[in-house]
Amino acid sequence: MTTTLSDKEFEQFKYLIYQQVGITLDAPKKTLLVSRLGKRLRDLQLSSYQAYYDRVSGEGGEEELMKLLDLVSTNKTDFYREPVHFDFLREQILPEMQPAKTLRIWSSASSSGEEPYTIAMTLFDAIADINRWDIKILASDISTRVLAKASSGIYEEERVRQLSNDLVKRHFLRGKGPQEGKLQVRPQIARLVAFRRINLMDPTFPIRSQLDVIFCRNVMIYFDRPTQAKLMNKFFRYLRPGGYLFIGHSESLQWIDHQFRYLRPTIYQKPVSVKSEE
Template sequence: MEYKITSKEFECFRTLIYEESGISLGQQKQSLLESRLSKRLREIGLETFSQYYDKVTRDPTQEEFTRMLDLISTNKTDFFRESKHFDFLREVILPELMPTKRIRIWSSACSTGEEPYTIAITLIDSVQNPKEWDFRILASDLSTRVLAKAASGIYDEERFRDMLPGMLSRHFLRGRGESMGLFKVKPHLTSMIRFRRLNLMDDEFPIRNPLDVIFCRNVMIYFDRPTQETLVNKFHHYLKPGGYLFIGHSESLQWISHPFMPVAPTIYQRKR
C-alpha cells in the first residue's frame, strides 16, 4: 500500500511536533515526513496519516509521539565529536574548578550517549587524582529509545576507530564470544552519569543546583529563532555565574537576544 500525506495532515503533524518538541518543519519537509512515517503506518496496520495522528495524540504515555520523533530526526553522534569543546573543558574549565574539585555538567541532548561518556572520559583523564573530585553529569534526551541505548553503554567497534587504544582499554570492556566486536562502558564512567528523559520545551527543568557547564549541541538547528531564544535564556538561568554553554559548530546565537558572553567559537559564558 502506498501512503500519501495531504497538506492538511502535514499541517496537523507540523503543529503538533513544533508545540511538543520545538522542532520546526518547513514546507519542504512534507515528503520527508511522509516517507519516514509510512513504514510505521504499515507496521501497525493503519491506512491514513489522519488515523496515525489520532493514535499519537490520544496516547497518554506519549510513547508513540516519541517513536514518531525518532523516525523523523537524526540521532547521529560520535565520541569526541567537535573535539575543541573537550579541549576547552580540560584546559580552561577544570583548572578554574581546581579549588573545589566539584563539577556539574548537563548533556541536554545526549542521544545515544557518546557525548556524556566523552565528557566523563575527559574529566577522569584530565586530573591527577579523579577520586578526589566530585563529578556529576546529567544526560537527557526526549527519546526513550536513544536513552535506553545510552544507558546500556554498549557500542560496536566501528564507533572507536578514532579513539586511541590506551583510552579504549582504560574505559571500555571488550566483548567476548557472542559479544565479539562490542565494547561496554566500564562502571567508573557509568557511575558519574544519570540518564533522564527531559523535554527541552518544558517551562522548568528538574535541576536544583546551578550547573558549571551545559552542552546543547546540534539540536537547536531544528528550532526556529524564537524557540532558540527561549531555550538559551532558560539555560542561562540554570548555569552558575561563570558557567559555560557549548553549542554545535553549525549553530550560532548571533541572531537571538541572550545575556551570554562569547568566549570562543560556539562557547559562551554566563557573566560572573
C-alpha cells in the first residue's frame, strides 16, 4: 500500500495535535508523522491518512487519539537526568523544609517515571528521619502508555547502567526467574510517588495543596511561546510563595511573560511576597 500524506491532511493532524496537547509539529515533522503513522494505518487496515484522521477526530476516537499522541511525543528520559536540580533540591530546598517536614512536589511531564523516582531517591538518601516527614510526589503525563510503565516501577537493566552499584542496590530489587535482567524500584521509594494522567493544556489541574516544587523538564520545547506562557502562569498559581520551578536545560523563560524570579539557569522561584490567586 502506498499512501501519501497530503499537505492538507498534515495541517489537519497538526491542528488536532496542537489543540489536544499543545505540541507544535513543524514542516520537517511531516516525515516523522508519515513514518510513525504508516504502521498504525496498516494495523487498522485503513487505506488513507484521511480515514485515520476521521477515526481519531470522530466520535469514539479518544482511545486512538491517545495512541496518535503517543506516536508524536518524545518520551526520552533518564534516572538522574540533569542532576543540578536534584543537587538543588537536596542542598537548598530540603534545609528550608526541615522545620515543617512536609514536601509537595510535582513532576509534571514524568514520562516513564525515571524523573519522579529520582526525586524520591534523592529525598530518601538525604533525609535521615524520612518516616517523620510528610512527602508527596505527584507524577503525571499525558500518555497512559508511559504512565503504565512508570507505575509498574520495573525497568530493564540497561536503564540503570550509568548509576553506581551502591545506588542500584539501595533503591532497586533485582528480578529473578522470568524477571531476570529487570529491576524494580523498592517499595519505600515507590510509595512516595503517585501517578496520574494530567494534560498540561487543561485550564486547571486536579491539585489541591500548594506545591513546593514543580519539575517541568523537556516538554516545553514542544510548545509554542503563547502555550508556554499560559502554562507558566498556571504553574505560578499552583506553587506556594517561595516555591521552585525547574525546567529543562534546553529551555528558557527568557522570551515569555512570567512572574517568576530567575535564580540560575533552569531554576526559578515564585517570589515570597506574591499572594497565590487560588
